[in-house]
Amino acid sequence: MNLKLIEVKAEVAQALKNGVPVVALESTIISHGMPYPQNEETALNVEKEIRLNGAIPATIAVMNGKIKIGLTAEELSLFAQAKDVMKLSRRDLPQALAEKRMGATTVAATMIGAAMAGIEVFVTGGIGGVHRGVEETWDVSADLIELATSPVTVVCAGAKAILDLPKTMEYLETFGVPVVGYKTTELPAFYTRTSGIELGNSVNSAEELARQIATKRQLELEGGVLVMNPIPEAFSMDANAMELIIEEAVNSAKEQSVSGKNLTPFLLNFIKEKTTGESLVSNIELVKNNAKVGAQLAVALAELR
Ligand code: PSU
Ligand code: MN
Numbered sequence: 001m002n003l004k005l006i007e008v009k010a011e012v013a014q015a016l017k018n019g020v021p022v023v024a025l026e027s028t029i030i031s032h033g034m035p036y037p038q039n040e041e042t043a044l045n046v047e048k049e050i051r052l053n054g055a056i057p058a059t060i061a062v063m064n065g066k067i068k069i070g071l072t073a074e075e076l077s078l079f080a081q082a083k084d085v086m087k088l089s090r091r092d093l094p095q096a097l098a099e100k101r102m103g104a105t106t107v108a109a110t111m112i113g114a115a116m117a118g119i120e121v122f123v124t125g126g127i128g129g130v131h132r133g134v135e136e137t138w139d140v141s142a143d144l145i146e147l148a149t150s151p152v153t154v155v156c157a158g159a160k161a162i163l164d165l166p167k168t169m170e171y172l173e174t175f176g177v178p179v180v181g182y183k184t185t186e187l188p189a190f191y192t193r194t195s196g197i198e199l200g201n202s203v204n205s206a207e208e209l210a211r212q213i214a215t216k217r218q219l220e221l222e223g224g225v226l227v228m229n230p231i232p233e234a235f236s237m238d239a240n241a242m243e244l245i246i247e248e249a250v251n252s253a254k255e256q257s258v259s260g261k262n263l264t265p266f267l268l269n270f271i272k273e274k275t276t277g278e279s280l281v282s283n284i285e286l287v288k289n290n291a292k293v294g295a296q297l298a299v300a301l302a303e304l305r
Contacts, residue, residue, distance in 0.1 A: 005097060006116055008058075009070025015056040016118055019305065021298035023050045024069075024114035024122040024152070027061035029287070030076070031085040031104035032265050033125065034280065035272075040080035042284045044073065046123070046291045053295030055121075060113040062088060062096045062103035069117040079104060087261055089142045107154060108146035111224065115150040120213070120301055122154050123294035125287045126190045127226070128264060129159045129168035132250055139263060140171065146224075148175035153213055153225040155294040157286040158188035158195065161246050162267040165195050172226065178216065179226045180209060182293055188230035191237040191282055199228065206293065210300035229293050231286040237278065245274045 008016070015022050025046060030039045047057040058070040061079055071079070079085060079102070086096050088103040090112060096103035105113060107127050114122050128141025147154065159168055165187065172179055181187070181202035189195040203209045213225055230236075249270035253259075258266045272279055 005065070005067060006113070007066040007068050008117055009068070009072070012056055012058045012070035012117070019302055021055040021295065021302045022058055022119050022121075023055045023291070023294045023298050024110060024117075024119045025057055025059040026107060026110040026122070026124050027059055027071075027079050027104040028087055028106045029125055030059075030079050031082070032087050033268060034283065036080050038280060038284065040077055042287060043076045043080065045284075046287055049288050049291040050123070050295045053292050053299070055295040055298040058114075058117070058119060060105050060110045062086075062093070062101070062105065062109075065097050065100040067093070067097070067113045067116065069113055069119070078102075087265065089261065090146060091142065107143040108141070111146045111150040111152045111154065114152045120151070120153060121294050121298040122152050123287070123290045124154060124156050125283060125290065126158065126160050127154065127156050129163040129165070130171055131263065132162070132164045133254070134164060134167060137259060139259070141264070144168070144171050144175065144177075147172065147177045147226055148223045150224055151217070151222065153227060153297065155182075155227040155229055155290045155297065157231050157290060158190050158228050160190040160268075160271075161195070161243060162249060162264070162271070165189065165197055169197060175223070176221070177223055177226055178212065179228060180212060182209065182227050182229040184228065184230050188228055189239070190286070191231065191242055191279060192239045193230040193233065193236050194239065206296035206300040209297055210304050213297075213301060214304050227293070227297070229290050231282060232289050235282045235285040237275075237282055245271055248274070
């Protein structure tokens with residue numbers, strides 16, 4: 001670990017030293033995924049949920065030339081409100097650190113930070129993937145490559161149907177990333193519990209999940225594990241209505257020639273505006289639900305050691 005470029009919050013460092021379960025969290029969801037003040041409120045509630053389930057939260061972000069592993073409440077608030085926060089994937093880390101910029105980490109960059117600090121479990125909402133229209137754009141999120149590279153388990157609620165979900169699954173298969181359904185045999189699609197895509201691997205408890213992860217570690221296979229935890233029934237949204245909005249979003253991005261790192265935030269924002277408050281409530285609840293499962297997993301992994 002390069003100690004000059006990473007700064008681990010004292011509480012997190014202590015926990016890692018003593019084998020206390022730790023769960024990493026991303027910051028792009030705070031700076032680019034939700035509006036203020038719901039983003040700050042959610043970040044704090046998710047950290048609370050992780051503590052309630054027996055683990056220490058470590059939100060990861062870049063500032064002052066360091067990858068911070070664990071943010072204070074003041075720092076969380078800063079990332080929730082600051083306007084010119086960079087969105088950092090793997091390729092952006094050197095620039096943001098060298099220029100001492102404020103940067104929110106995506107799934108890919110958060111996995112890099114978590115792996116550097118020795119954190120095995122990371123909780124988020126949704127991951128990036130293969131975009132619709134990839135034949136023309138070649139737009140494949142660096143999250144997928146990172147899942148094949150860094151040894152971190154990512155707990156998410158699936159991927160939004162803004163992506164090409166079958167191609168995303170094919171990509172993960174090709175690169176050898178285990179995709180595990182948590183109490184489901186079907187790939188969830190973020191706002192909805194279903195996608196029509198069967199998962200060949202599903203578990204019914206954190207302990208079962210921990211055994212697969214520990215076995216992968218014993219095999220010394222590089223890369224992470226992707227856990228698909230569906231949104232709670234009470235907050236799942238109508239799949240048909242969502243598909244119409246997503247098609248509109250994808251078309252609008254094409255018309256306005258939105259591409260590169262701006263595409264995902266554009267699509268997310270389009271959906272947010274079209275569904276007003278409902279999708280935001282669902283988003284908040286599914287992240288909390290993932291936090292619970294992630295913390296239980298971190299506890300189960302600590303017990304296996
Ligand atoms: N998908 C979501 N919500 C998000 C993201 C994706 O439903 O907040 C964010 C995550 O930080 C993810 C990133 O890692 O977008 C992927 O961006 P890109 O497609 O540019 O790789
Ligand atoms: Mn992309």
